[in-house]
Amino acid sequence: EAEVAQSPRYKITEKSQAVAFWCDPISGHATLYWYRQILGQGPELLVQFQDESVVDDSQLPKDRFSAERLKGVDSTLKIQPAELGDSAMYLCASSLSGSSYEQYFGPGTRLTVT
Amino acid sequence: AQSVSQHNHHVILSEAASLELGCNYSYGGTVNLFWYVQYPGQHLQLLLKYFSGDPLVKGIKGFEAEFIKSKFSFNLRKPSVQWSDTAEYFCAVNPYNQGGKLIFGQGTELSVKP
Numbered sequence: 234e235a236e237v238a239q240s241p242r243y244k245i246t247e248k249s250q251a252v253a254f255w256c257d258p259i260s261g262h263a264t265l266y267w268y269r270q271i272l273g274q275g276p277e278l279l280v281q282f283q284d285e286s287v288v289d290d291s292q293l294p295k296d297r298f299s300a301e302r303l304k305g306v307d308s309t310l311k312i313q314p315a316e317l318g319d320s321a322m323y324l325c326a327s328s329l330s331g332s333s334y335e336q337y338f339g340p341g342t343r344l345t346v347t
Numbered sequence: 348a349q350s351v352s353q354h355n356h357h358v359i360l361s362e363a364a365s366l367e368l369g370c371n372y373s374y375g376g377t378v379n380l381f382w383y384v385q386y387p388g389q390h391l392q393l394l395l396k397y398f399s400g401d402p403l404v405k406g407i408k409g410f411e412a413e414f415i416k417s418k419f420s421f422n423l424r425k426p427s428v429q430w431s432d433t434a435e436y437f438c439a440v441n442p443y444n445q446g447g448k449l450i451f452g453q454g455t456e457l458s459v460k461p
Contacts (some may be wrong), residue, residue, distance in 0.1 A: 237390075242348075243446050263445075264447055266447065266449075268449075273453070273454075274453050274454070275351070275437050275439070275452050275453050276391075276402030276437075276449070276451050277451070278448050278449065278450075281446060281447060281448060288446050289445070289446060289448055313409075324389075324390075324391070328447055334447075335393050335396065336393075336447065336449065337393075338383075338390045338391040338392070339390060340390045341390065
């Protein structure tokens with residue numbers, strides 16, 4: 234069964250450093266999502282792509298976070314500089330297209346900022 | 348603001364007990380509704396979904412959920428839980444005019460004692 238791949242699985246970084254996460258969606262999935270899940274809470278959408286275009290980044294802290302999906306396939310989420318409050322699980326999900334289809338989630342990247 | 352509320356943070360049951368997990372949302376328009384489950388050490392996976400039609404939907408592993416529009420609720424049920432149902436359960440809402448964005452509740456941790 235096809236899965237969403239994410240790397241790294243775990244990342245420890247110091248405050249003010251840059252960090253990047255990578256996601257490879259299920260082949261053929263046009264829509265890609267990045268969510269952040271703080272411990273004890275549900276995931277919160279950071280950014281949604283349709284192919285290579287950003288559809289929704291209203292909750293993305295754009296002063297320090299950036300996301301790209303240059304060829305409409307895999308995607309990178311970057312934080313620069315990292316802050317203590319960024320410690321969380323970063324989840325990537327993909328779906329065939331938009332809201333009519335199930336979102337498939339990857340295993341996530343656990344970020345710890347020290 | 349749109350939100351999803353799950354009534355219980357942690358539920359402890361014995362095997363064969365019946366389960367009902369509450370979920371309420373605050374959004375006045377049309378919504379798609381989901382329950383996701385995260386088993387220990389695994390990624391989020393879809394348990395069941397409601398888009399339209401029969402408000403009683405059946406999912407995998409004997410779970411079902413009922414959409415009550417007048418109460419803005421989508422409660423999850425299972426008549427007899429098993430130890431293998433131990434997991435965290437998330438209710439999620441997709442407002443109809445917001446692409447694929449999922450708004451998650453804070454999650455309910457279910458522990459089933461053998």
